[in-house]
Each structure stands twice: as structure tokens, then as C-alpha cells.
Amino acid sequence: MTWQSVVADFIFFLPAGLLSLGWTRWIGADKPRDRRSYVVASGLIAASISCVCLFGVVLYLQVHHIGYWNEYRVASGWGRFNWPLAVLTVIAAILGKGRSRVMLLFAGCALVTVWTMAFVH
Numbered sequence: 716m717t718w719q720s721v722v723a724d725f726i727f728f729l730p731a732g733l734l735s736l737g738w739t740r741w742i743g744a745d746k747p748r749d750r751r752s753y754v755v756a757s758g759l760i761a762a763s764i765s766c767v768c769l770f771g772v773v774l775y776l777q778v779h780h781i782g783y784w785n786e787y788r789v790a791s792g793w794g795r796f797n798w799p800l801a802v803l804t805v806i807a808a809i810l811g812k813g814r815s816r817v818m819l820l821f822a823g824c825a826l827v828t829v830w831t832m833a834f835v836h
Contacts, residue, residue, distance in 0.1 A: 726829060727773075730766045730822040734759065737818035744814055751812035758807025758819050765797045765804065765826050772833075790833035798834070801826035 737759055744752070772793045776786050804823035808816050 726825055727769075729825040730762065730769070730829070733818045733822035733825070734762055734766055737815035737822060738763075740815035740818065741813060749812070751810065754807050755811035755813045755816050755819055758804045758811060758823065759815065761800050761807065762804040762819060762822050762826060765800045765830070766822075768793055768797050769826070769829060794830045794833040798827065798830040801830050 741752075741756060741759060746752075772790055776789060781789065801823055804819060805827060808820035808823055811819070
């Protein structure tokens with residue numbers, strides 16, 4: 716295993732771990748919620764959708780053993796929907812307020828990185 720594959724796996728699995736921590740922190744907040752707290756919740760929802768799509772695309776590619784160029788087509792097709800969703804997640808983390816904002820920001824940046832790699836791949 717090379718260091719490139721370790722870094723790639725880390726970036727791939729990072730959003731799921733950060734989102735679970737972010738949801739836990741957002742649900743466990745004791746303060747009354749304001750508008751900016753709900754912005755973080757909408758960002759968590761958007762990031763969760765993007766993360767589920769990411770794992771779905773990778774699972775689909777692994778199960779069907781699609782060739783290299785068709786793999787690129789599938790990934791870039793889903794990337795057209797999920798890249799803006801990941802950017803929206805980063806914007807929601809910047810505009811929001813609350814305990815899970817930092818987790819959302821890092822998860823959103825990781826998702827933007829992964830979906831960008833789907834285009835560049």
C-alpha cells in the first residue's frame with residue numbers, strides 16, 4: 716500500500732466520520748436554535764446526501780466492474796449534481812453557527828475534493 720492510496724482512502728472516508736460527529740454535536744446542542752443553526756442543519760443534510768451518493772457511486776463501480784472510461788462517465792455524471800451540493804455545504808458551514816460548524820466545513824471540503832477528483836480523474 717502506497718502513501719497515495721492511504722491519503723486517498725483517508726479523504727474518501729473522512730466526510731462520513733465528520734458528518735456523524737457533526738450530526739451528533741448538532742442534535743446534542745442544549746441552546747435554543749436560531750436561524751444560523753438551521754443553516755448548519757441544512758448543510759449537514761446536503762453533505763449527507765452527497766456522501767451517500769459518493770458511497771453509492773463507488774459501490775456501483777465496484778460491483779459492476781465497469782471499464783476505466785465508463786467509470787469516468789458515471790463518476791462525472793454524479794459529480795455534476797454533487798459538486799455544487801458539496802460547495803453549498805461549505806457555504807452553509809461558513810454562514811452557519813453552532814458546535815458542528817467546523818465538522819461540516821471539513822466534511823464539505825473533503826466532499827468538494829472527492830467530487831473534483833471525479834471530474835479530473
